[in-house]
Amino acid sequence: MKAQTPHKHYNALDGLRGLAILLVFARHALLTTHLHSLAAQVTGWLGSGGWLGVDLFFVLSGFLITGILIDALDTNRYFKNFYIRRSLRIFPLFYGVLLVCFLLTPVLHLQWRLGHLSFLLYCQNIAMNLNPSLKGVLPALNLEHFWSLAVEEQFYMLWPLTIFLLREPKKIMRFSLSMIGAALVLRCVLLWVFPSETTMEWIYYELPTHADGLFMGAFLAAGLRTWKIEGLSSRLRWPVYVSGVGAIAVVAISRRLDFHTFLMSSVGYTISAVLFSGLLVKCLLPTSLAFRVFSSRTLRFFGKYSYGIYVYHLLFAPIMTGVLYWLQARTHSRMTGAMLYLVFWFVASIVVAMLSYKYFESPLLRLKDRFAPPEAKGSTSAAAAGTNLIPESAVQ
Numbered sequence: 295m296k297a298q299t300p301h302k303h304y305n306a307l308d309g310l311r312g313l314a315i316l317l318v319f320a321r322h323a324l325l326t327t328h329l330h331s332l333a334a335q336v337t338g339w340l341g342s343g344g345w346l347g348v349d350l351f352f353v354l355s356g357f358l359i360t361g362i363l364i365d366a367l368d369t370n371r372y373f374k375n376f377y378i379r380r381s382l383r384i385f386p387l388f389y390g391v392l393l394v395c396f397l398l399t400p401v402l403h404l405q406w407r408l409g410h411l412s413f414l415l416y417c418q419n420i421a422m423n424l425n426p427s428l429k430g431v432l433p434a435l436n437l438e439h440f441w442s443l444a445v446e447e448q449f450y451m452l453w454p455l456t457i458f459l460l461r462e463p464k465k466i467m468r469f470s471l472s473m474i475g476a477a478l479v480l481r482c483v484l485l486w487v488f489p490s491e492t493t494m495e496w497i498y499y500e501l502p503t504h505a506d507g508l509f510m511g512a513f514l515a516a517g518l519r520t521w522k523i524e525g526l527s528s529r530l531r532w533p534v535y536v537s538g539v540g541a542i543a544v545v546a547i548s549r550r551l552d553f554h555t556f557l558m559s560s561v562g563y564t565i566s567a568v569l570f571s572g573l574l575v576k577c578l579l580p581t582s583l584a585f586r587v588f589s590s591r592t593l594r595f596f597g598k599y600s601y602g603i604y605v606y607h608l609l610f611a612p613i614m615t616g617v618l619y620w621l622q623a624r625t626h627s628r629m630t631g632a633m634l635y636l637v638f639w640f641v642a643s644i645v646v647a648m649l650s651y652k653y654f655e656s657p658l659l660r661l662k663d664r665f666a667p668p669e670a671k672g673s674t675s676a677a678a679a680g681t682n683l684i685p686e687s688a689v690q
Contacts, residue, residue, distance in 0.1 A: 317347030356511025602647030
C-alpha cells in the first residue's frame with residue numbers, strides 16, 4: 295500500500311496535545327492538595343498517572359518533527375531551516391522565562407546555584423539527577439518540569455542528522471524500533487544492577503532511557519510515508535491490544551499509576567508509547583471516535599496554549615501554596631479552599647499562557663518565514679510533493 299499525500303492540518307492532534315497538558319496539570323495539582331479523605335485519595339491516585347501526559351507529548355513531537363524532516367530531505371536548507379524554525383518556537387519562551395526569573399532575584403530573594411547554568415545548555419535533566427536541589431530555586435521557583443524540555447531539545451539536536459543519513463522511511467522505522475528496544479533493555483539492566491528509586495529517577499529524566507515515545511512517533515511518521523493511514527492502523531492493532539493488556543497487568547501488580555515502580559520504569563514507557571501511538575493514528579482517521587473527540591474546540595484550545603501552560607503552571611508553585619492556605623483559612627474548609635485554589639491556579643496558568651502566546655511568542659513565530667522560508671523541493675513545492683500531514687506551525 296502506498297502512502298497517501300494530503301498535506302493538511304488535523305485538528306484532532308491539537309486536541310491530543312490538549313489532553314496531554316491536562317494530564318500533566320492534573321498530576322501536579324492533585325499532588326498538592328494535601329487532602330486525606332477517601333475521595334481525595336482516589337482522585338490523587340488517578341492524578342498520579344498524569345505523568346503520562348509527557349509521554350503523549352513525546353509521541354506527538356516524534357511524529358511531527360520526523361514528518362517535517364523527511365519531507366525536507368531534498369531541500370537545500372534542510373538543517374538551517376529546521377534549526378531556525380525550532381529555535382524561534384522553543385527558545386524565546388524558555389530563555390525569556392529564565393531571564394525574567396533571574397531579574398526577579400532581588401525581589402524574591404532567589405538562591406541560584408552554579409548548577410543552574412546547565413539550563414542554558416538544555417542539560418537540566420542531567421544536572422537535576424546529579425543534584426536534586428537544582429529542581430528549584432529557593433524560596434520561590436519550581437523548575438523540575440523543565441526536564442522534559444531538555445529531553446526534547448537533545449532529541450532535536452541529534453535527530454535531523456540521523457534522518458539525513460537514513461533517508462528511507464523503512465530504514466527510519468527499523469532504526470526507531472531498534473532504539474525503543476535498546477531503551478527497554480537499558481532500563482531493565484539498570485534496574486537489575488541498581489534497584490533503587492534513584493535509578494528510577496535517572497531513567498525517567500534521561501533521553502536514552504525515556505525515548506520510547508519520541509521514537510514511536512518517528513516510526514509512525516515514517517510509516518505514513520510507506521502505507522496509507524488505514525494500513526498503518528491495521529498493523530498497529532495487535533501491538534496496541536497487547537500493550538493494553540500489559541498496561542492493565544502493570545497497574546494491577548504495582549497497584550500504582552506513578553512511574554516510581556519497577557514495572558512502570560522498565561516496560562511502562564514502552565507500553566505507553568505504543569498505546570499513545572495507536573491513539574494518534576486513530577486521530578488521523580476521520581471516521582474514528584478519537585477523531586471526533588479530539589477535534590473538539592475545548593481540547594484544541596488547551597492544545598494551542600499547551601507549551602505556555604506547561605512552562606508557567608508549576609513555575610511559582612512554592613509561593614502559590616500560600617494562596618492555598620489563605621483560601622482554606624478564609625473558607626474554614628480544607629476541601630473548599632483546595633478546590634478554589636485549583637480553579638484559581640488552573641485559570642491563572644491559562645491566562646498567562648494566552649497573554650504570552652499573543653504578545654510574546656506569536657510575533658517571533660511570524661519570523662519563521664522570514665529567516666527560514668519553506669523551500670522548493672525539486673520542481674514541486676515541499677508542501678505539495680511531501681506527505682507531511684501537519685504543517686510546522688502546529689508543532690510545539
